[in-house]
Amino acid sequence: MKKLTAIAIDLAKDVFQIAGENARGEVIVSERLKSRQAMHKLIQTLEPPLTVAIETGPGAQAWAREIQARGVEVRILPAQHTAAHRCGNKNDANDALSILRALHDVSVHPVPIKTQDQLALQALHRARRGWRRRMTAITHQVRGVLLEQGVVIARGDPALVRKVDRTLEDATLPIPDRLRALVADLMGEWRGLGQRMAALDGELAVLSRTDPVAKHLCQTRGIGPIISTAMACKALNPDRFANGRQFAAYFGITPRQHSSGATLRLGRMSRRGDTYLRSAMIEGAHAVIRQIRRDATDPYSRRIQRWVQRCGRKGAAVRLANHNLRVVWLLLKHPDMAFCSDPAHRGTQAREAAMH
DSSP, rough: OTTOOOEEEEEEESSSEEEEETTTEEEEEEEOOHHHHHHHHHTTTTOOOEEEESSSSSTTHHHHHHHHHHTTTTEOOHHHGGGGOSSOOOOOOHHHHHHHHTOOTTTTOOOOOHHHHHHHHHHHHHHHHHHHHHHHHHHHHHHHHHHHHTTTOSSSSSHHHEEEEEEEETTSSSSHHHHHHHHHHHHHHHHHHHHHHHHHHHHHHHHHHHHHHHHHHHHHHHHOOHHHHHTTTTTGGGGGSEEEEEEEETOOOOOOOOTTTTTTOOEEEOOSSSSHHHHHHHHHHHHHHHHHTTOOOOOOHHHHHHHHHHHHHHHHHHHHHHHHHHHHHHHHTTTTTTOOOOOGGHHHHHHHHHHH
């Protein structure tokens, strides 16, 4: 291992493929480890200066923390970018070589190594996202099966609850008993998921008041416990981004570009990056827009009113989400900065940096 300067490891549950290169970039090691015990023994032999590259996937964070404890630099590379460097057929040996090539690609940015607490917080948000998707699926299913029986339900969850309760109680409607039982079970599951989400949202609200990063981000209008804790568990390094514009582009709230030469073509929102956080940022922006009074005269409200007139409410929400992400980058870069939601009392540095 002393001759190696970089190692790429293709992770799996029990089988691991190793590819290592020397200072001249020559691959001099290519071997297969057939047990987790062999992998642990290999990690104990690693010593700096050495760079270990692995790709994202189940177990990557745990292995990265174990390797990092040896004082060795670890980089977790996105799997979709390492696959682009694969040559030939897909097998473990070629996968390890593709990770090694991606390690030298400056355009491939590593994923942050998270602590166990950050991973636990991330698991809470992923559970919340799964429950929310299931609740949406249940509402669509209930609306669909009742519509086939001639029962039309208006938009919104309150209308759904009222209509379903009345339908199940009305014995005169020609709805089969087995379908009534099915709808009742689905609505029971829907209510149970809603209670779980409410309890989880309360837990996230408590965490947003105790976590220093989340508490700092909650200073911004449109950012509450959900967004602040989700941003905290991402463990993003603000120094990776040159300015707030790049930070907003990381979450996909920028136009898609298809330009060539002197011709500049900008399309719709790129929608890259974290879908959960991006949608939460836009929902938070919608909440802010709903609170803006028509007769408001402060600069912040007037600017949002101009956005609504020019782009509509949805377009204005995307613009405000982009603006808020730039403010988030500023707050992450300056943890001691106090950011006031009221533009009339906001510092000059915050205003200028947020518009970069």
